[in-house]
Amino acid sequence: MEKKSAGIIERDHAAVASTIYRYTDIAFERGEGVYLYDFEGRKYLDFVAGIATMNVGHCHPEVVEAITEQARTLLHGACHIGYMEPYVVLMEALKAIAPGDLKNGKGIFVNSGSEAVETAIKLARFITKRPMILAFTDSFHGRTMGAAALTASNTLYRRNLTGLFSGVSHTPYPYCYRCPLKHESADKCGLACLNLIEKTLETVVPPEDLAAIIIEPIAGEGGYIIPPDGFLQGLREICDRHGILLIADEVQSGLGRTGKMFAVEHWDVEPDMVCMAKALGGGLPLGAVLAKAELMDAWPPAAQGTTFGGNPVACRAGSATLKIIQKENLMPNAVEVGNYIQQRFHKAQKELPMIGDIRGKGLMIAVELINADGSPAGEIIKSLVKEMSSNGIVLTKCGASSIRFAPPLTITREQASKGVDIIIEILRKHQW
Ligand SMILES: Cc1ncc(COP(=O)(O)O)c(C=O)c1O
Structure with a gap:
């Protein structure tokens, strides 16, 4: 043995x-x-x-039961071929818990966190017709090429690939314990990281070229870094001023982990899109992007899609998971x-x-x-x-x-x- x-x-x-x-x-x-x-x-x-x-938790009986029942009923149907009840049930449940106007939003399921991020940046570029995305150092958004281009928590994930990453600029994550701008404390710096973004928009990335700013509201892989109060609100304000979309990558921080359904709620910030995965599938591979309805409605049929995304077994596991988070x-x-x-x-x-x-x-x-x-x-x-x-x-x-x-x-x-x-x-x- x-x-x-x-x-x-x-x-x-x-x-x-x-x-x-x-x-x-x-x-x-x-x-x-x-x-x-x-x-x-x-x-x-x-x-x-x-x-x-x-x-x-592992193998929660209600998640296992939902998976087992669905596995006996329909393993796969493909969202492009027809309609599946578990898909719409889970999307409705996500809308119900979503922050702000995303409650009236529309969503799409994919298979992973990376794919959710890819989907969000594709949609942002499609809608705005702008090429650039601004991301943060210390951030992790995944390992597929588009997501890896945004990821900047470690050069290991980027080595020998950087020449292929186009249309992405980075700015420092507000990591106050080790301030990237060497300020002593967040109370005294006047949110210098935000000011640097303004400077970047004046000198490096013209706002009219910038489709979206993507941020983990709490940086995950990069060190569970919590931005100072006012930072995310300031980011929202910059986005509003320039017609830039704000994407919250809540793949790690979402679905109850931080004590709120979404980490952005700690600062009352409403993103234009939220990316989810990890806990969403209750242990099965599942990701999602929920976006404001007018954004999703402007994406023509078949411009985006997937074979397995929104698999009915994964969706049932996800619905059971959301219920347990609330009920327990x-x-x-x-x-x-x-x-x-x-x-x-x-x-x-x-x-x-x-x-x-x-x-x-x-x-x-x-x-x-x-x-x-x-x-x-x-x-x-x-x-x-x-x-x-x-x-x-x-x-x-x-x-x-x-x-x-x-x-x-x-x-x-x-x-x-x-x-x-x-x-x-x-x-x-x-x-x-
Ligand atoms: C914030 C965040 N975004 C995206 C990803 C990528 O998710 P996946 O590994 O499911 O592709 C991760 C994975 O750790 C993550 O933490």
Whole structure:
């Protein structure tokens, strides 16, 4: 029995592309709630939920039931061939929870977060007839060519490709802990990052060439970075002034993760389009773009499409997921347990100066580790993540050196507490 996990890993190394990086050496056999199990029956507390995806926990019985029932009824119909009830039911549910005017919007399903981003930028360019998109450093929007052109959280994702990325300009994400403009604090800088965008529009990208600004309202892969108050509102105002569309990439931050259905709601900002994926399919591949109705209505039939997007099984899983988030009060739970996790690390920070910054909303939390000189502790973070997994905790990093917390929103304070105890103990061993 002991050999099963090891055997899978060995066969995987021989057959699977090495570009698929693994943060842990665990072979998962099954998942239940907030726990994952390997083939030897070892139990792991899942602090990352399949990269912020299993918001209602692993194999929630109502999601499994919806999938099973739909699998017996219709596996695939293709949205271009006919109409499918699960497709429209989920789109109506998304409209009902959408921010602002998107409640009256229209949407399209695709298969992934990258594809949702591709769809949004295609629509923006089609509608405005403008070629450029403005994106942010520290942002991750996906790995397909259009999405990768926007992604700027790490040059690894762009190397040897940049010559093919046209029509994209970047501006600094307001990462206040490590201000890209070297200001001391967000209170004193007068939102200098916003002023820089104004400058960019005056000197680099003519606004009449700019179709859209795309932003993760909380940067995900780039380090769970929270923009200062006023930033997103300011961005909305710039967009309105120049007829630029504002696209919110809520692939990671959306659907309850931050304690609100969409992270933009923390700042009362209404985007023109919102991209979703990850939690949307309840564990099955599903993405979506919801846009203001006048934008979607101007896209002619068949200008955009997909074979599998809006697959009925994935849509049923998505509808079940949304219902559970609401019925089980998972957003208030995310706020309560998330605040508790942050408090624990604030307390630990007093004796562990390697904890540089603690930030987050709901259950989207980063604990940024630093060296004695304040630089990111990038060398140690990957080995720490491996050590945590050998001690029964599954998680990943984000940004240069942050521990990323994105557990299922079902996690209880007691479960979180046990995991945090283990993590703090490991950090204590490595404190400089
Ligand atoms: C904010 C954001 N956008 C887009 C993507 C790409 O999604 P996918 O991996 O489903 O293509 C991700 C994935 O991590 C993401 O976090």
